[in-house]
Amino acid sequence: DADVTQTPRNRITKTGKRIMLECSQTKGHDRMYWYRQDPGLGLRLIYYSFDVKDINKGEISDGYSVSRQAQAKFSLSLESAIPNQTALYFCATSDLFVNEQFFGPGTRLTVL
Amino acid sequence: AQRVTQPEKLLSVFKGAPVELKCNYSYSGSPELFWYVQYSRQRLQLLLRHISRESIKGFTADLNKGETSFHLKKPFAQEEDSAMYYCALSVSGGSNYKLTFGKGTLLTVNP
Numbered sequence: 001d002a003d004v005t006q007t008p009r010n011r012i013t014k015t016g017k018r019i020m021l022e023c024s025q026t027k028g029h030d031r032m033y034w035y036r037q038d039p040g041l042g043l044r045l046i047y048y049s050f051d052v053k054d055i056n057k058g059e060i061s062d063g064y065s066v067s068r069q070a071q072a073k074f075s076l077s078l079e080s081a082i083p084n085q086t087a088l089y090f091c092a093t094s095d096l097f098v099n100e101q102f103f104g105p106g107t108r109l110t111v112l
Numbered sequence: 113a114q115r116v117t118q119p120e121k122l123l124s125v126f127k128g129a130p131v132e133l134k135c136n137y138s139y140s141g142s143p144e145l146f147w148y149v150q151y152s153r154q155r156l157q158l159l160l161r162h163i164s165r166e167s168i169k170g171f172t173a174d175l176n177k178g179e180t181s182f183h184l185k186k187p188f189a190q191e192e193d194s195a196m197y198y199c200a201l202s203v204s205g206g207s208n209y210k211l212t213f214g215k216g217t218l219l220t221v222n223p
């Protein structure tokens with residue numbers, strides 16, 4: 001089945017370290033998104049990309065960067081991780097003309 | 113800017129009771145509304161969208177533009193309905209195909 005996958009699924013790191021979270025999809029979708037989920041805050045959009053050459057900031061992009069290496073791959077980087085970036089991170093994809101988003105399983109990141 | 117409000121963080125009902133999860137939105141144009149569900153230890157998945165006007169797993173939601181609401185309802189809750197529910201709004205047009213999520217409501221259905 002076409003799917004959205006994320007690696008790693010869990011990561012514990014220390015303050016100041018550089019971290020990369022990866023997302024891959026086999027759905028053939030052009031659009032990809034990164035969200036973080038925090039208890040009581042719901043899902044907040046970090047970055048999104050509508051095609052390989054298009055990168056856009058979401059509502060909470062500070063402290064994060066992204067790379068769209070190919071249509072199927074969208075990576076999220078924390079250049080210098082800090083404890084308040086501890087959260088569950090989700091990647092999602094959507095087709096060009098349909099607003100339904102398909103989510104990956106999530107990456108649980110803990111910054112000590 | 114668009115906004116989605118889910119006033120209840122937690123909602124607890126007994127099996128067989130009716131359930132209503134509230135969602136209000138603010139947007140001056142014509143939005144597209146969704147409900148997403150996240151079962152324990154699973155990824156978010158679409159439950160339903162207002163344009164399809166479907167009933168999924170016994171849930172329905174009607175868009176009320178006058179009250180700017182999109183409440184999710186089910187007449188008889190089941191234990192397997194226990195999950196986190198997110199209301200989301202999409203503002204389409206031009207290059208803007210993003211979802212704005214509410215903060216979620218955790219539904220617990222007790223036996």
